[in-house]
Amino acid sequence: MTKKVKIGLIGLGSMGSTHLDIYSKLNDVEVIAIADSIQSRLDGSSKAEGNISGQAEGGVVGLNVKKYLDGMDLINNPDIDAVDICVGTDLHFIFVEAALAKNKHVLVEKPLARTYDDAKKIIQLAKQQSSCHVMSAMCLRYWPAWVFLKEAIENNTYGKCLSLNFKRQTSFPGGAFYSDGNQCGGALLDLHVHDTDFINYCLGSPDAVFSQGYKGPSGDFDHVVTNYIFNNNSPLVSSEGSWTMQEGYGFNMSYTANFENGTLSYLLDEGETLKLFVAGSDPEVINLKEGMGYEFEIRTFITEILAGNKTNFGLLQQAAKTIAIIEAERKSIEKCSIEPVKN
Ligand SMILES: NC(=O)c1ccc[n+]([C@@H]2O[C@H](COP(=O)([O-])OP(=O)(O)OC[C@H]3O[C@@H](n4cnc5c(N)ncnc54)[C@H](O)[C@@H]3O)[C@@H](O)[C@H]2O)c1
Incomplete structure (x- = not known):
């Protein structure tokens, strides 16, 4: 059996729901945990909409995975290989920092961080954790x-x-x-x-x-x-x-x-x-x-992890420079x- 990348996804807004849809189509991925601080998003009784037709269509109903009300608790789950961060931009830095501290691969929604200073700090942290693959979700x-x-x-x-x-x-x-x-x-x-x-x-x-x-x-x-x-x-x-x-x-x-x-x-x-x-x-x-683009971006993230590729610092630095x-x-x-x- 091929190895599956075990994903923990934080934030079930429009982007988290879009990412979940994509993971459900990939064979080499298993979402094993989700987190959202809104209980109704976690249990599926409420759902965010996407802005493009065909986006964020599925949901969490029927997903048999670990559920957390705080994304920080999800990061502590030792079975997770990669953390997908889909919380608001002001929280990107603290979640990337926490995920890297636990040696997880990271996909973080765009923009990389709320400020250029935080984006530069993310790059420093990613350089220190060179076994983790870090990617900014610049879907375009x-x-x-x-x-x-x-x-x-x-x-x-x-x-x-x-x-x-x-x-x-x-x-x-x-x-x-x-x-x-x-x-x-x-x-x-x-x-x-x-x-x-x-x-x-x-x-x-x-x-x-x-x-x-x-x-x-x-x-x-x-x-x-x-x-x-x-x-x-x-x-x-x-x-x-x-x-x-x-x-x-x-x-x-x-x-x-x-x-x-x-x-x-x-x-x-x-x-x-x-x-x-x-x-x-x-x-x-x-x-x-x-x-x-969301689909090809996530496929790239998974392919890079499975191939054992290091973070592409050129692309990450560009995402920081954009800020x-x-x-x-x-x-x-x-x-x-x-x-x-x-x-
Ligand atoms: N790539 C794109 O085209 C695209 C499109 C839309 C949004 N985004 C980005 O995605 C990110 C999220 O956007 P959204 O529209 O999904 O926002 P949203 O506010 O709808 O969703 C964020 C979710 O994170 C949850 N959350 C907040 N703090 C949490 C915590 N501590 N633990 C667990 N869950 C927590 C919130 O409850 C919320 O459900 C933003 O950075 C945004 O810029 C990207």
Whole structure:
């Protein structure tokens, strides 16, 4: 029989439920424990919703696993190989620290931490516990349409990339965590981080940013528009993120990437389409690998553990640097200035 990675999952909100769905489809994984401080989420009498159709559909009802009201107790379970941390962002650091102290592999939801300082501390801890595999759940890095875009940029498939524009907009998610800017960091950190991270992942960190934004229901910046400034020969890059859309708007994400010889246009909307426009040809719909980024991200985490691979510090450091970029964006909004990104 092949070895199964024994998972303990902490936090049964929209992301914890999404991760549970994925684990249930994998053969080389067994979820042996779950934790949530809300009893009804733990026993399945209440359930969080996902924001994308097909996400967080299953639940905990019928799961015959150990259940804990405090994630710290779950971490003490010696049978667990890997801890999946899906609690609010302000708690990421303390749970990663505790899990590494017990020698567990760690998958931690995005953003890596609430602050750049905490993210850097996570990297130090991960370096000290080199037998543990630590991964930041930056799901967009694994989303088929975004993998396609990264390859197109790297390989100059349509010539040099001239401009990139990303958009991510939704109605306010609601709930205690998202209503408290101190916990979630507003849409600026919580939502817009996906696009900032993807830009950092594809092109490296910008040298500076110019952002404008306004506050919303979290009490923090909930709508942001950013220009990413690179001192090298990079494309023009901009991004807009918001969860201040009116109720009923739902969730949408899109990108437009303009190259010397082609334009790529992606829209999640209802049917998820990626189109290629080339002068003189009919628009082409690109066939994408089926599935959401969450699934490929979690498969990667499990594969890395089973292969005995060490933490990919390049990727982890990039996830940390993304938070430094977001913090520069915050400063830029507050001061209405072009802000350099910290090293
Ligand atoms: N990758 C993505 O696309 C994506 C999407 C949504 C959220 N997220 C991230 O996932 C994290 C969680 O978001 P969510 O929407 O699921 O939030 P949520 O508030 O719905 O869920 C978090 C859960 O953690 C539980 N919890 C809090 N403290 C606990 C403790 N000490 N022990 C056990 N359980 C505890 C809460 O009761 C809650 O049920 C956030 O960091 C968020 O940014 C990522």
